[in-house]
Amino acid sequence: MSLESVMQTLLFGLFVGGIYGIAAMGLALVFGVLKVLNVAHGELLMFGGYISFWVFTTLGIDPFVSLLIGIPALFLTGLILDRVVFRHVVRLAGEEKIKNSLLISFGLTLVLQNLALRVFTADDRTIQVAYTGAGVSLFGVMLPFARLASLIIALVTILVIHFFLRRSYPGKAILATAEDWEAAELAGINIHRVYMMTFALGASLAAIAGTLVTIAYGISPTVGLAWTLKALIVVVLAGTGSILGAFPAGLLLGVVEALSGILVGASYREVIGLVIFLAVLLLRPQGLFGRT
Amino acid sequence: MPILLSVQSLNVAYGDLQALWDVSLAINEGEVVALIGSNGAGKTTLLRAIAGLHRPLAGTVTFDGSPIQGLPAYRIVERGIILVPEGRRLFGGLSVLENLELGAYTRRARAKRAGMLQRVYDVLPVLAERKHQRANTLSGGQQQILAIGRAMMGLPRLLMLDEPSLGLAPMIVENIFEIVKMTNEQGVTIFLVEQNANRALELAQRAYILEQGRVVGTGGGMELLGNESVRQAYLGTIPTTDKT
Numbered sequence: 001m002s003l004e005s006v007m008q009t010l011l012f013g014l015f016v017g018g019i020y021g022i023a024a025m026g027l028a029l030v031f032g033v034l035k036v037l038n039v040a041h042g043e044l045l046m047f048g049g050y051i052s053f054w055v056f057t058t059l060g061i062d063p064f065v066s067l068l069i070g071i072p073a074l075f076l077t078g079l080i081l082d083r084v085v086f087r088h089v090v091r092l093a094g095e096e097k098i099k100n101s102l103l104i105s106f107g108l109t110l111v112l113q114n115l116a117l118r119v120f121t122a123d124d125r126t127i128q129v130a131y132t133g134a135g136v137s138l139f140g141v142m143l144p145f146a147r148l149a150s151l152i153i154a155l156v157t158i159l160v161i162h163f164f165l166r167r168s169y170p171g172k173a174i175l176a177t178a179e180d181w182e183a184a185e186l187a188g189i190n191i192h193r194v195y196m197m198t199f200a201l202g203a204s205l206a207a208i209a210g211t212l213v214t215i216a217y218g219i220s221p222t223v224g225l226a227w228t229l230k231a232l233i234v235v236v237l238a239g240t241g242s243i244l245g246a247f248p249a250g251l252l253l254g255v256v257e258a259l260s261g262i263l264v265g266a267s268y269r270e271v272i273g274l275v276i277f278l279a280v281l282l283l284r285p286q287g288l289f290g291r292t
Numbered sequence: 293m294p295i296l297l298s299v300q301s302l303n304v305a306y307g308d309l310q311a312l313w314d315v316s317l318a319i320n321e322g323e324v325v326a327l328i329g330s331n332g333a334g335k336t337t338l339l340r341a342i343a344g345l346h347r348p349l350a351g352t353v354t355f356d357g358s359p360i361q362g363l364p365a366y367r368i369v370e371r372g373i374i375l376v377p378e379g380r381r382l383f384g385g386l387s388v389l390e391n392l393e394l395g396a397y398t399r400r401a402r403a404k405r406a407g408m409l410q411r412v413y414d415v416l417p418v419l420a421e422r423k424h425q426r427a428n429t430l431s432g433g434q435q436q437i438l439a440i441g442r443a444m445m446g447l448p449r450l451l452m453l454d455e456p457s458l459g460l461a462p463m464i465v466e467n468i469f470e471i472v473k474m475t476n477e478q479g480v481t482i483f484l485v486e487q488n489a490n491r492a493l494e495l496a497q498r499a500y501i502l503e504q505g506r507v508v509g510t511g512g513g514m515e516l517l518g519n520e521s522v523r524q525a526y527l528g529t530i531p532t533t534d535k536t
Contacts, residue, residue, distance in 0.1 A: 173397065179386070182381065187369070187442065
């Protein structure tokens with residue numbers, strides 16, 4: 001096997017991993033702060049993808065540029081979903097919270113999926129931009145423009161989120177609420193507002209992931225669950241308490257999947273991801289970036 | 293002295309289990325008031341109910357003339373009641389400085405954040421020395437000092453402390469009580485829950501005794517310290533029999 005083909009595979013692993021990372025980051029944020037597993041995260045991603053598809057198809061706006069519409073649209077959707085649905089489960093205790101939050105987010109999954117089937121039909125949709133398939137060759141490694149731009153957008157997004165959470169005052173309030181919501185409330189933080197902002201932020205990340213998915217693979221109403229599962233695997237890999245660890249864990253999963261494609265055959269790619277998932281759960285249950 | 297906090301016939305329950313029964317008490321502006329009682333008497337529940345973490349079944353809590361029962365906790369903080377909870381409850385992954393900054397989250401406190409931070413550093417120099425250290429890497433005593441510093445950042449008018457000496461070495465406990473006393477001398481009213489009843493009664497002008505969710509006694513701090521039945525119940529002294 002040539003060095004070029006290994007490099008090419010690694011690179012594609014990074015491209016895929018960047019999308020995994022963004023998809024997982026939104027799920028991790030909501031899980032880390034609201035302590036709710038939003039099974040409908042993949043459906044939010046799917047809606048984000050459809051927004052870029054329709055904006056491109058009807059208005060001819062480049063899918064990367066259409067993020068300027070998709071992000072605020074999903075942010076708003078997130079605010080509404082938190083206020084109408086999730087606020088009622090977020091303060092339940094223990095088992096009641098786990099059961100109810102899973103039930104309503106599964107319910108939301110079905111609602112959103114069927115809504116999409118109805119409105120968008122079951123057709124697979126893809127975006128063909130002028131630069132689809134174009135790229136540059138560097139030392140024999142092919143760099144497609146669209147995938148390269150996707151990875152850059154993913155990296156910029158993560159830097160922005162990282163800066164927001166670690167450096168800004170509202171961001172620190174989010175981290176504080178994630179650590180101890182009661183102590184946060186006693187510090188004077190309106191935690192329901194924090195939950196709302198966090199959920200909207202998670203939905204915005206889903207919008208970005210959805211757009212990147214649509215550019216890379218296309219979109220259909222039923223892609224949601226697969227992405228929720230992929231994101232969940234990445235979140236567990238990173239450690240469920242590690243919000244910022246989700247992105248590197250996503251990159252890692254992307255690269256490992258890609259490499260396993262050449263080592264054991266493409267048909268085992270998904271299996272390798274799950275094997276790593278189990279190994280991490282067994283050997284390092286706090287996750288790769290989690291603290292005990 | 294005007295009444296700052298007044299609790300009237302407060303009843304609080306956890307599900308079917310009632311923890312507080314018709315609790316009434318008053319705290320005057322500028323006082324140090326202690327709350328003593330055995331484990332499970334409902335001391336923590338009372339502080340948490342005042343702070344807005346538990347919604348009472350019945351009764352009123354009046355602060356500075358206006359009712360506050362049923363308000364969310366962050367609104368009560370905004371009014372100036374700040375609870376230093378049992379077990380300190382710091383944001384362990386954040387730095388000392390970040391913990392302090394978050395203590396001044398309310399609009400009222402945020403405006404004076406920089407000045408207040410300097411004052412907290414002056415009064416509690418250990419926090420200035422360790423401002424960039426992660427809170428969960430501090431020692432127990434330093435963590436308690438940070439918890440008090442974080443509360444001070446919120447500009448409390450009434451500072452409620454739940455077991456501030458719990459799990460600390462005697463010398464550190466002395467230090468914590470000094471800080472509480474100093475805070476009071478700066479004009480902050482103190483409501484103190486303590487296992488260490490001896491030390492709490494020495495510091496407090498007045499105290500309430502809570503047993504099985506009811507107020508069963510009240511009096512001056514020194515008065516209760518001298519009371520034989522109180523000594524036996526809460527101060528761990530064996531009754532002297534050699535007096536004839």
